Amino acid sequence: MGRPRTKNKHLPPRVYFKHGAYYYVDRAGQWHRLGANLPDAMAEWAKLVEAPVTATRMQSLFDRYMLEIAPRKAPRTYKDNKSEIKALRVFFGDMKPEDVEPRHVYEFLEIRGQTAPVRANRERALLSHVFTKAMQWGVLRYNPCRGVKRITERPRDRYIEDEELAAFMQSASPLLQAYCLYKYCTGRRQGEILATRLDQLKEDGIHYQQTAKQGKRVVIEWDDDLRLAVQMAKALPRPSNSEYLFCTRHGQPYSGDGFRSIWQRAMRKALAEGIIKERFTEHDIRAKAGTDADERGLDAHGLLAHARKTTTDIYIKRRKVQRVKPLNRQKPV
Known part of the structure; x- marks a missing residue:
């Protein structure tokens, strides 16, 4: 029996990650290259080794x-x-x-x-x-x-008021100030923002490929606030060779867990100092962007890039405040 793994314990027997790729070692000791990424490697592995029925x-x-x-x-x-x-x-x-x-x-x-x-x-x-x-x-x-x-x-129906977001941004770090403004302008998900590369910033706008959802390409056109958000992000401490808009001091994108820790610390500080009275998540900014876009007659579905428009409609309906005019007493004729 071979020695137990000390790392990469999620891999099947005889599959190893070495020199940037996955390999399968057959019983004769022959190494077979499976691929550079896990999905492709597992597909090749399934061809070489018949999975149990x-x-x-x-x-x-x-x-x-x-x-x-x-x-x-x-x-x-x-x-x-x-x-x-x-x-x-x-x-x-x-x-x-x-x-x-x-x-x-x-x-x-x-x-x-x-x-x-x-x-x-x-x-x-x-x-x-x-x-x-x-x-x-x-x-x-x-x-x-x-x-x-x-x-x-x-269902979550938290809507961030303009004053709340402004107060939080004012007390937050330059990183979160740039992030909040960018998220509000673009309506992007956290993973998309943290993975945004500088080569996605084109003359006509910022290009995104919705590969995870429906494979549609989205171009977010420039306006003054979006340009400001990008300038703020570029002004953050960064190595000159980093390819990411939001990056660590080492030039790498923030991990989801790492960024959530940064957000939670800032949120706890804002609550403790009385800057805001109710907690909100960074995802609530995306909901605010869609709701505000709909209120202004803009394309909320296009901004949020949901796979189905019904999803956007439900998303906005939860946070939209229904305004009703009061009933006046009828004046005697």
């Missing part, structure tokens, strides 16, 4: 899904799946796939929903997709998640 336990089903399916998703979704699968392993891991019934899924939601109802719904969705793939692989004949209702979630 049957799964004696849910653990092995989860393993196959996380090797073959999850890496092909968007980076943020893949990261979320790696976290979500842990809770599923704890509850379902030792069960046989054919023994899982809808009542077990309901039991999982009831237990998990007591502490994390939103996460429980996401985990149920992942479990359902695992079972769908298991049907495709011939492991199961039906999906026990079918018909299992989600936990009712309270």
Whole structure:
């Protein structure tokens, strides 16, 4: 038996990451290059090594899904799946796939929903997709998640007032000042902003490719505030050879976890000093951008770049304040 791995424990047996690429070592000791990125490497690995058709336990089903399916998703979704699968392993891991019934899924939601109802719904969705793939692989004949209702979630309706955002930005670091203004102008998601490269800044605007959602290209046209936000971002401490608009002192993009830590520290400081009275997330700025765009008669759907317009409509409706005129007493004739 070979030595246990000390790193890259997520890789299947005989697969190694070396010199910037993934390799499979067969039993004869021959190295086969699989690819430079994990999704392509796992696809090649599946061709060389026939994946098991049957799964004696849910653990092995989860393993196959996380090797073959999850890496092909968007980076943020893949990261979320790696976290979500842990809770599923704890509850379902030792069960046989054919023994899982809808009542077990309901039991999982009831237990998990007591502490994390939103996460429980996401985990149920992942479990359902695992079972769908298991049907495709011939492991199961039906999906026990079918018909299992989600936990009712309270939709987020937080709207940031102009004065709140201005006050927070005034107290925040230059990094967050530039980020908040840029996010409000563009309506981009956090991952898109942190990954924005300088070569995306063109003469006609800032170019984005919506690869994770629907593959559509979006060009955000320049205006004075957007130019100011970019100038503020470029003025931050940075090495001259960095290719990213928002980068660390080493020229690399901020990680999602790293940036969330920066945001949380600034938010706690603003609340403690009484600068703002209610917490808001950086994602709430995106919601504010869409809501304000709709109020001004602009294309909120185009700005937020949702896959479906109905998503934008629901997104805005939650935060839109309905203004009603009072009923006046009728004057006697």
